[in-house]
Amino acid sequence: MTTAIATELKSLIDSNTKLVELSDADVYWQRKINQAIEQSNQPIYLVFPRTVEEIAKLVKPASQQQWRILICGNGSKLNWGNLSHDIQLVISTQKCDRLIEHAVGDLTVTVEAGMKLADLQSRLRSHNQFLPINPNYPETATLGGIVSTADTGSWRQRYGGIRDLLLGLSFVRSDGEIAKAGGRVVKNVAGYDLMKLFTGAYGTLGLITQLTFRTYPLIATSQTLLLTGEAKQIGQASQTIRNSGLTPTAMDLLSASVVQELGLDPEVGLIIRWQTIPESIEQQIEQVKAIARQLNLRANDYRDQAEVDLWQKCAAITSIPDSDSATTCKMGIAPNTAINFLQLKQVINQDIACRIHASSGIGNIQLKNSDSKTILDMRSYCQQNYGFLTIFESPKSLKQQLNIWGYKGNALKTMEAIKNQFDPQNIFNPGRFLVP
Secondary structure (H helix, E strand, O other), X not given: OOOHHHHHHHHXXXXXXXXXXXHHOOHHHHHHHHHHEOOOOOOOEEEEOOOHHHHHHHHHHHHHHOOOEEEEOOOOOOOOOOOEOOOOEEEEOOOOOOEEEEEOOOOEEEEEOOOEHHHHHHHHHOOOEEOOOOOOOOOOOEHHHHHHHOOOOOOHHHHOOHHHHEEEEEEEOOOOOEEEEEOOOOOOOOOOOHHHHHOOOOOOOOEEEEEEEEOEEOOOOOEEEEEEEOHHHHHHHHHHHHOOOOOOOEXXXXXXXXXXXXXXXXOEEEEEEEOOOHXXXXXXXXXXXXXXXXXXXXXEEEOHHHHHHXXXXXXXXXXXXXXXXXXXXXXXXXXXXXXXXXXXXXXXXXXXXXXXXXXXXXXXXXXXXXXXXHHHHHHHHHHHOOOEEEEEEOOHHHHHHOOXXXXXXXXXXXXXXXXXXXXXXXXXXXXXXXXX
8 A cells, every 4th residue: 555645544543543554454445345336446445444533534635636435334235326437446435333312202313324224223222212224234234225226124114214313413524524413402404404415426416424213112012914816906905095094104015926925825915013002003003904905805814023034035125135036126107007017027027126115106126137128118007107116136237237216307407516515526326326
């Protein structure tokens, strides 16, 4: 490590901060970073700052000398988005993982961006609270990465998305200065709503360092019902439940391939979860079972560890690549057309695993083989029904072949203007998001 960049980086960090050239990093980091970037002939350095101030020290010369920075936490979602280019420095926030403040009575918590969600949930649990987020890679994902990718999960049904849970944030600007937005109270309407802007921006506007969330009381009792049967009847059941006074915390439509991998007959499924007092759960489940009987649907009950395993397996089947040739995607579609998506010949014939949130139409897809035509056909159907389809993880060759975002809206000029305002030198995650 003798380059001018390496020498300057060493002068900016203390002796306890880890700095390595990518070629000397462990296999995990080499693999993750190489999956996320275009091939590079220049040295790339990986650094793990321990404080926000140290991050700011690293970013300031990067802006002055136009070093290209790839931002990450633990790297679990580092290969989502477009391939970044001309990267010289990778900054991981995984060592910035402190709990800053937990206002138990106000139901808010402030943490550094490198804290893992699993660690935060453990701390909140001791105060009978939780953060209603169940993203991909829940054991390793950091809060900063979850916000940057807007990765909420099935609890969106009851608690909304990341933007509904995030109250405030701090970040390092592209000039190395530290900025803050929002606050630590649930009602905060003053100022420019940077929380919404940074959520889902894939780290292209600034380096998130600290986050404040609203929390919720922990629910002791939980139970899940999985309905299976013909697609038309499953669609009717979903519509009936959405239009009723029933209050599930999660409700997802499942493709037949997912239901089969769960050990049941290969039929379309509707997985519904309740988390409230036992009497309410019992009453609501009986109502849904009555609906199921009328529609000739089968119902399976899940409780305790079996329920936890069921939801984890559903997420893994649809969101975690099971091979190097697999592709995972995020989709959106008008909720009333979601059941039709599960009946597309591409979904059925290609044995595609798909899970769609019944109320929002947001979903996850896994294709065991990265077939570009199938992806484009599904994207076209989503767009025709007021939706989208974005490629998350796939072989590099597919990302180089296709437009992974497939965006056809009219907001690109606005996005470019925002990017130029926040990061005029284009040093943060260049090329990763919609704007080059």
